[in-house]
Amino acid sequence: MRAFRLAYDGRPYSGFQRQPDVPTVEDALFDALRELDVESPPPGYAAAGRTDAGVSALAQTVAFEAPDWLTPAALNGTLPGTVRAWASADVAADFHATHDATRRTYRYHLYAPNIDDERARAALDRLAGEHDFHNLTTDDTGTVRRLDTDCHRDGDFLVVTISAGGFARHMVRRIVALVRAVGAGESGADRIGRVLGPDPLDGAAGVATASATPLLLADVTYPEVDFARNPDAAASARAVFAERRVDARVAARVTSDLTDGVQER
Structure with missing residues (x-):
């Protein structure tokens, strides 16, 4: 079993958990696994929690039976930019991402x-x-x-x-x-x-x-699990979210200009 830390911008998604006919973070994760020829949902799969529509995460945690080659960087190769894996840990066969979180x-x-x-x-x-x-x-x-x-x-x-x-x-x-x-x-x-x-x-x-x-x-605690940050995956996450931060700042400038312009007229 391997546990992964996921960070995501929740604004484009209708929550974490799969739902019919709307985009969710879990759908994005399962689609990425299928592209990597990993069974989806994979055996033993569980997630730390179900964030609501629009809620973001830094430390959402999912765990499942993963092949040895499936690193956070490999997972990021097929995940959308709004979702990034950035750390992982090998865990016991009976580990459960929901129930073992303290x-x-x-x-x-x-x-x-x-x-x-x-x-x-x-x-x-x-x-x-x-x-x-x-x-x-x-x-x-x-x-x-x-x-x-x-x-x-x-x-x-x-x-x-x-x-x-x-x-x-x-x-x-x-x-x-x-x-x-x-x-x-x-x-x-x-x-x-x-x-x-x-x-x-x-x-x-x-x-x-x-x-x-x-x-x-912001965080999910597992006392017996030591997550290792994957340097390449973490760098990818920083780059993606830094770009989205710039986009948000640009949008704020434009809406500020609109607000001020309407007020002046």
């Missing part, structure tokens, strides 16, 4: 030039520890989680980091939406107590789901 870390780049950082940080601190997050997910079970939280200011952005053994559906994005509302003064700090309380909050009282595109799966 910790997952998400990072959210919240555009927040005008929120109060201290209020936002206090809200995050209140959400840390073990709670029942039933009001911050659409799941009916598995809602009790233990979180570690942190945030720091980076220009106009508040970078929110949340770690746990696992997360319920939409949980991270709803936490971010709640923190933003408290930090912006749209909700009082007492709202967090109501959200964490036993009563269900629906409709206007509930918490909306923040946008998916600023969210990144």
